[in-house]
Amino acid sequence: MSVTEATRRLGIRTPIIQGPFGGGLSTFKLVATVSNAGGLGSFGAHVTPPDQIATLTREARAQTNQPFALNLWISDHDPGGLQLTQAEFDAVYRRFEPYFRELGVDKPERPQRYHQSYEAQIEALLEARPPVFSFVFGVPSPKIMAECKRRGIVTIGTATSIAEGRALDEAGVDLIVATGMEAGGHRVSFLGRAEDQLMGTFALTQIVAARVKAPVIAAGGIVDGRGVRAALALGAQAAQLGTAFLACEESGTTPEHRAILFSDQAQHTMLTRAFSGRLARGVRNRWTDEVAPTLRTIAPFPVQNWFMSRLRPAAVKAGRTDLVSLWAGQVAPNLKHRTAGALMDALIADLA
Ligand SMILES: Cc1cc2nc3c(=O)[nH]c(=O)nc-3n(C[C@H](O)[C@H](O)[C@H](O)COP(=O)(O)O)c2cc1C
Structure with a gap:
């Protein structure tokens, strides 16, 4: 049961993929634990500067000799999110100002750019040649696809x-x-x-698997072996788990976030643009309650995300979970494992 077209293409032993985490929440320890256990560990690199991608790939290789993925976001800004005039910047700041004051954070300087450039990152990734390149928010150009094939990525x-x-x-x-x-x-x-593309995993996996040549990996709402088996029964060749790995101590998130994932608060997640300017699912908190209803005042990605990232260190330092993103999938209430090793052992035993 464990050998599928996906495991063959990826060169892994079990059809389990640890979903990448952007925003600095991926760790080498998590990637290596999953890859060494026979799955595919993934490192989310969309906030990694291009000149650090080679080092990142070397570091991952040093921790595992098994396949792993580096992950990028193909589209790095939405309309209006590339550059802001000082007046536009000040207008966004005014909406954030009460929270900056509350957390004792000074007004930031207007930056040159709000996000890394995908164009520069992908050049660096091709040079670094990770075993697997995974991506979201788009399709790489034919030239990049051809380069990946040529380089065996x-x-x-x-x-x-x-x-x-x-x-x-x-x-x-x-x-x-x-x-x-x-x-x-x-x-x-x-x-x-994104608001118009809200199909669930159960429906999407079946209908996509029936229409594409490439093997499909089901993602969303899977936390245990039963979920992986269900995905395979629906036509997927592997399953990608995110929240279940985020909750493990090897992930890069905070102990406070992890504790919330295991609490009753995790029963209430929502899709909102309030954190980054792009639609994303996290646990409801004061930020979503206050900002999500004012959709028209939310800045485009990545500007909203950049302002949130200026607030985050002070909020994390103060142990405040009301003003930071608490990413979580809907299935969080069924989380069980607190280490990636234990999670992988349980998943593999269930698939045997
Ligand atoms: C905190 C967090 C950050 C994520 N960042 C990325 C990312 O940068 N790139 C990506 O391809 N997927 C990203 N994902 C999606 C996961 O890799 C995975 O597909 C998803 O979490 C699966 O759904 P689940 O959370 O219900 O398991 C992220 C998910 C979470 C929870």
Whole structure:
């Protein structure tokens, strides 16, 4: 049962993928634990500067001799999110000002850019040649796809709809993640508004798997072996788990976030643009209650995300969970394991 078209293409032993975490929440320890156990560990690198991608890849290779993925976001800004005039910057700041004051954070200087450039990151990634390149929010250009093939880098794209699955398949992507709206983190749609692409994992996996040549990886709402088996029964060739690994002590999140994932608060997640400017699922807290209803005042990605990231260190230092993103998928209430080793052991035993 454990050998599938996905495990063959990826060169792994069990059809389990640790979903990448952007925003600095990935760790080498988590990647190595999963890859060494026979799954595919993934490192989210969308906030990594291009000149650090080679080091990052070397570090991952030093910790595991098994395949692992580096993950990038193809679209690095939404309309209006690339550059801001000082007046536009000040207007966004005014909306954040009460929270900056509350946390004792000074007004930041207007930056040159709000996010790393995908164009520069992908050049660095091609040079670094990780075993697997996974990506969201788009399809790489034919030139990049050809370079990946030439360099032996396996590609994994991500679809939130049938149309996105087809677009990835036509581009020759090696494997396709079908991610349902149950999933934690961003809704990574690239054809149409994310709000209009809200199919669940159960439906999406079946319909995408029936329409694409590439093996499908189901993501969203899976935390245990039973979920992985269900995904395989629906036509997936592997399952990608995010929230279940985020909750493990090897992930890069805070102990406070982890504690919330294991608490009753995790029963209440929502999709909102309030944290980053792009639609994403996290646990409801004061920030979502106060900012999500004022949708029209939320700045485009990555500007909203950048302002939140200025607040985050002070909020984390003060142990404040009311003003930070608490990413979580809908299935968080069923989380069981607190280490990635224990989670992998349980998943593998269940698939045996
Ligand atoms: C905190 C967090 C950050 C994430 N960041 C990324 C990312 O940068 N790139 C990506 O491809 N997927 C990202 N994801 C999605 C996961 O890799 C995975 O597909 C998803 O969490 C699966 O759904 P689940 O949370 O229900 O298990 C993220 C998920 C979370 C919870």
